[in-house]
Amino acid sequence: MRLDSETRYIETKAGEMKLILLRPRGQEGKLPGVLWIHGGGYFEGMPEMVHFSRIRDAARLFGAVVVSPGYRLSTKAPYPAALEDCYEALLWLNNSADELGVDPDRIIVGGESAGGGLTAALCMLAHDRGEVKVFCQFPLYPMIDCFDTDSSRDNHSLGWNTKRNHEGWKRYLGPLWGEKDIPAYASPSRRKDLSGLPPCYTFVCTGEPFYCETIKFVEELQKAGVYAKADVYDSDIHAFDMLMPLTRNAKAAKEAFIENYRLMLGEGEPNE
Numbered sequence: 724m725r726l727d728s729e730t731r732y733i734e735t736k737a738g739e740m741k742l743i744l745l746r747p748r749g750q751e752g753k754l755p756g757v758l759w760i761h762g763g764g765y766f767e768g769m770p771e772m773v774h775f776s777r778i779r780d781a782a783r784l785f786g787a788v789v790v791s792p793g794y795r796l797s798t799k800a801p802y803p804a805a806l807e808d809c810y811e812a813l814l815w816l817n818n819s820a821d822e823l824g825v826d827p828d829r830i831i832v833g834g835e836s837a838g839g840g841l842t843a844a845l846c847m848l849a850h851d852r853g854e855v856k857v858f859c860q861f862p863l864y865p866m867i868d869c870f871d872t873d874s875s876r877d878n879h880s881l882g883w884n885t886k887r888n889h890e891g892w893k894r895y896l897g898p899l900w901g902e903k904d905i906p907a908y909a910s911p912s913r914r915k916d917l918s919g920l921p922p923c924y925t926f927v928c929t930g931e932p933f934y935c936e937t938i939k940f941v942e943e944l945q946k947a948g949v950y951a952k953a954d955v956y957d958s959d960i961h962a963f964d965m966l967m968p969l970t971r972n973a974k975a976a977k978e979a980f981i982e983n984y985r986l987m988l989g990e991g992e993p994n995e
Contacts, residue, residue, distance in 0.1 A: 930959025
C-alpha cells in the first residue's frame with residue numbers, strides 16, 4: 724500500500740516541534756501507531772530520515788501510522804531535551820489516536836542508533852510515568868551506554884567509531900559528561916530493573932561500536948522476564964541497513980525486521 728507523507732507542528736513545553744507523519748492511503752480501521760526516532764549520535768539527523776527507515780517498509784506492508792519527531796539535537800540543548808521532546812511526541816500520538824486512526828493499545832516506539840537509545844530511554848520513562856503504555860519497542864543498534872564497552876573501545880570502523888562515539892556522548896550529556904553516576908534515562912544501559920518494559924526486537928552487526936551494549940541490553944531484558952531478541956550480522960559498518968541497502972546483510976536485516984514486526988504485532992500476511 725502507498726504511504727502519504729505529511730508535515731505537522733505541535734506545541735511543546737520547549738516550543739514548536741516538527742513531526743513527519745506517514746499514513747497509508749485509503750486507511751481503514753484502527754492501525755498501530757509508531758513513534759519512530761531518527762539517529763545521528765544525538766547531535767545530528769532529521770525526522771525526514773524516516774523515509775529510509777525499516778519502519779517505512781513495515782508500515783507499507785502491514786499498515787501503520789508513523790510519527791517521526793524533530794527533537795532538539797544536543798547542539799541546541801543537551802540531555803534531557805531530546806528525551807522530553809520524544810515523550811511529548813509520544814503523548815501527542817496517544818492523545819491523537821482517534822484523529823489519526825490509531826489503536827491506542829498498539830503504540831510502538833522504535834528508531835536507529837541514537838534513536839534506538841532514545842527508544843530504550845523513552846520506554847523506561849513511559850513505563851515509570853504511567854501515562855502511555857508502549858506495546859513493543861524496536862531499538863535498532865541502539866546507542867545506550869555512555870561508557871566504553873569491549874566493542875566501542877578502540878573501534879576504528881568507518882562512519883561511527885570510538886572518536887565519534889565519545890563526541891556524541893559528550894555533547895548529549897553536557898555537564899554530566901565525565902561523571903560516574905549517569906541517569907538511566909540518559910544512558911539506558913545504567914538501568915538495573917528492566918522488568919515490566921515492552922517486548923523488544925533489534926539487530927546489530929559484530930564489528931560496530933554498539934554491538935556489546937546491544938547484546939547485553941537484550942540479555943538483561945530476557946533475565947527480567949521481558950521478551951527480547953537480537954539478530955546479529957557480520958559487518959563493521961554501523962547502520963549498514965541504511966548506508967548500504969543493497970548488500971546481502973542489509974537485505975537480510977530488512978526481511979528479518981519485517982518478519983519480527985509481523986510476529987510481535989500478530990499481523991497476517993503483508994499487503995504487497
